[in-house]
Amino acid sequence: MSTASETRVRSKAVRGAAGKAERPGRDGRSGRERQPWLPWVFLAPTIVGMGIFTVLPIIASVALAFFRWDIISAPSFVGFDNFAEVVQDPTVRVSFLNTILFVVVAVALQLGLALGLAIMVQEKLPAWLRVFFRSAFFFPLILSAASVSIFMRYLFNEQFGVVNWLLSLVGIPAVPWLTTPGGSAAVVILVYVWQNFGFSFLLFIGGLASIPVETYEAASLDGATGWRKHLHVTLPLLSPTTLVASVMAIINALQVFDQPFVLTRGGPGDSTRTAVMVIFESAFQRLEFGQASAIGVILTLIIMAITAAQFRLSKRFVFYQ
Amino acid sequence: MTTTTERTAGLNAAGRVVRRRKRDWSVAGRIVLLSIAAVLVLGPVLWTLSTSLRPPAESFQLPPSFLPLDPDFVSYGQVFKQLNIIGLVINSALVTGLIAVGQMITAALAGYAFANLKFRGRGALFSVVLATMMVPAQVTIVPVFMLIRGVGLSDTLLALILPAIPTAFGTFLMRQYFLGLPADLAEAAAIDGASPWRTFRSVYAPLAMPGLSIVGILAFNFHWNEFFRPLIMTISEQNFTLPLGLVSLQGNLGTGSISVVLAGVVLSMIPALVVFMFGQRALRDGLTAGTGK
Numbered sequence: 156m157s158t159a160s161e162t163r164v165r166s167k168a169v170r171g172a173a174g175k176a177e178r179p180g181r182d183g184r185s186g187r188e189r190q191p192w193l194p195w196v197f198l199a200p201t202i203v204g205m206g207i208f209t210v211l212p213i214i215a216s217v218a219l220a221f222f223r224w225d226i227i228s229a230p231s232f233v234g235f236d237n238f239a240e241v242v243q244d245p246t247v248r249v250s251f252l253n254t255i256l257f258v259v260v261a262v263a264l265q266l267g268l269a270l271g272l273a274i275m276v277q278e279k280l281p282a283w284l285r286v287f288f289r290s291a292f293f294f295p296l297i298l299s300a301a302s303v304s305i306f307m308r309y310l311f312n313e314q315f316g317v318v319n320w321l322l323s324l325v326g327i328p329a330v331p332w333l334t335t336p337g338g339s340a341a342v343v344i345l346v347y348v349w350q351n352f353g354f355s356f357l358l359f360i361g362g363l364a365s366i367p368v369e370t371y372e373a374a375s376l377d378g379a380t381g382w383r384k385h386l387h388v389t390l391p392l393l394s395p396t397t398l399v400a401s402v403m404a405i406i407n408a409l410q411v412f413d414q415p416f417v418l419t420r421g422g423p424g425d426s427t428r429t430a431v432m433v434i435f436e437s438a439f440q441r442l443e444f445g446q447a448s449a450i451g452v453i454l455t456l457i458i459m460a461i462t463a464a465q466f467r468l469s470k471r472f473v474f475y476q
Numbered sequence: 477m478t479t480t481t482e483r484t485a486g487l488n489a490a491g492r493v494v495r496r497r498k499r500d501w502s503v504a505g506r507i508v509l510l511s512i513a514a515v516l517v518l519g520p521v522l523w524t525l526s527t528s529l530r531p532p533a534e535s536f537q538l539p540p541s542f543l544p545l546d547p548d549f550v551s552y553g554q555v556f557k558q559l560n561i562i563g564l565v566i567n568s569a570l571v572t573g574l575i576a577v578g579q580m581i582t583a584a585l586a587g588y589a590f591a592n593l594k595f596r597g598r599g600a601l602f603s604v605v606l607a608t609m610m611v612p613a614q615v616t617i618v619p620v621f622m623l624i625r626g627v628g629l630s631d632t633l634l635a636l637i638l639p640a641i642p643t644a645f646g647t648f649l650m651r652q653y654f655l656g657l658p659a660d661l662a663e664a665a666a667i668d669g670a671s672p673w674r675t676f677r678s679v680y681a682p683l684a685m686p687g688l689s690i691v692g693i694l695a696f697n698f699h700w701n702e703f704f705r706p707l708i709m710t711i712s713e714q715n716f717t718l719p720l721g722l723v724s725l726q727g728n729l730g731t732g733s734i735s736v737v738l739a740g741v742v743l744s745m746i747p748a749l750v751v752f753m754f755g756q757r758a759l760r761d762g763l764t765a766g767t768g769k
Contacts, residue, residue, distance in 0.1 A: 409612075435708070455611055462610055
């Protein structure tokens with residue numbers, strides 16, 4: 156060990172000296188003197204690709220929001236008409252309302268579960284059990300939301316589903332999960348949280364691991380035990396992680412599509428229709444591309460506002476060590 | 477004097493015993509709660525596996541079984557008959573594989589430029605790259621769809637592959653990775669007479685393989701499971717990817733043959749399972765990268 160590190164130090168010194176003596180320009184790393192175009196060769200695939208498939212579409216999407224276009228006839232400029240129509244459209248309004256309700260409930264459940272389980276996993280526990288639980292909670296993340304929704308639809312079947320069978324064992328009559336507005340909303344939320352809480356769980360595990368053990372020792376010397384310890388030590392010290400985890404969870408939940416599409420197709424009625432579902436439907440089923448873009452612009456503005464709020468909040472409320 | 481010390485020592489010992497017993501109970505309680513959570517998480521997957529291994533007629537049998545004690549592979553035979561599953565697998569593999577390789581190459585190049593090469597506007601350009609991550613793909617899908625349609629690529633696999641190759645997140649990840657590698661390697665390579673390209677190719681790229689594998693595994697996991705873009709970009713069944721094919725199979729079949737659908741679901745999970753077993757660490761690191769943990 157010691158010899159290896161000594162050699163490394165020595166060779167570093169030699170190299171440093173040689174570098175100083177021989178380096179032609181200011182910076183040996185850049186190669187700027189000889190080939191100023193070189194960085195652009197490295198960047199070209201990404202920059203050109205993102206220009207075509209991300210930046211231009213963003214601009215086009217904003218522009219398109221001010222046009223009426225069904226692909227077949229020529230686009231016509233309509234000013235803010237699309238926004239006005241979209242804001243008044245009852246389906247769009249219900250869908251945004253659904254999305255906001257979904258985000259509030261799903262994110263609260265997701266973060267609560269993730270935090271509770273992360274604290275329990277990180278405390279004293281046999282090592283093999285810790286590994287097992289961590290892998291288990293992480294596992295749903297690797298599955299496709301579409302596949303998960305496929306088997307969950309069977310599990311929540313009113314007559315033959317396992318969920319209602321389990322409920323019947325404790326004397327609860329069959330719940331009409333997928334045929335009532337409330338039941339459908341509950342299934343979409345449960346299935347979404349089932350698959351995604353593992354992501355917040357991972358973030359919390361990382362955050363908990365970075366809290367120094369001495370802090371807990373100091374707290375227990377002061378007489379803090381059990382949940383009081385977590386209330387007064389863990390939660391404040393975890394607040395940067397909590398903020399990141401909640402913002403990421405909110406942004407992801409705002410874009411929910413796969414689960415409601417496969418589980419309920421937005422129904423019954425519009426009860427589980429989400430913002431992204433109406434973008435999909437107005438663009439690719441009704442061919443109202445201008446309106447779809449207007450809805451997309453509104454959704455993006457909401458997401459950007461939340462991201463901006465994150466930065467504000469992190470300055471004011473988050474406790475940094 | 478001696479009696480007091482003895483008494484306090486005795487008290488201390490008793491206190492310790494009480495506390496340890498309390499701790500044992502709290503550990504047991506936590507294990508119970510965590511086990512319930514684990515059963516709720518793994519139960520549905522086990523049910524899917526065990527139901528796919530039952531004859532179609534017994535799909536909805538209650539009480540359900542969660543362990544495939546008496547496996548029956550009829551449904552697996554059926555899924556090959558009722559669904560062009562080999563075609564779906566080939567499509568998914570092509571799309572996912574080419575996206576993953578494409579992302580690894582482009583992200584390595586761009587990440588290296590942002591980390592190790594100096595050029596005008598580097599900071600500004602990198603900010604633009606990061607900013608694009610804020611805009612959800614569902615929002616840009618309409619113009620992307622029109623562009624793809626305009627160049628005559630609609631309803632092809634290329635329509636899924638090309639737009640997914642440039643990756644802001646991968647570029648960010650690789651920049652961080654290259655920044656973590658020692659800078660004097662480039663100096664040493666320059667002294668040895670290596671060109672900047674050679675320095676990247678033979679010195680930095682091999683060292684960045686762990687970072688690159690994270691980019692590749694994340695791309696694989698995301699695009700293997702992707703549903704939204706294939707739903708929009710492909711029309712004919714021969715261009716479907718696995719998730720899309722399975723959802724349409726569920727739509728076509730009645731509830732009588734759910735074990736067939738579930739057999740397809742299980743088959744589609746196998747590659748993800750392999751990644752889970754061998755690349756869990758990389759996947760975890762990648763998913764939480766850039767969250768400032």
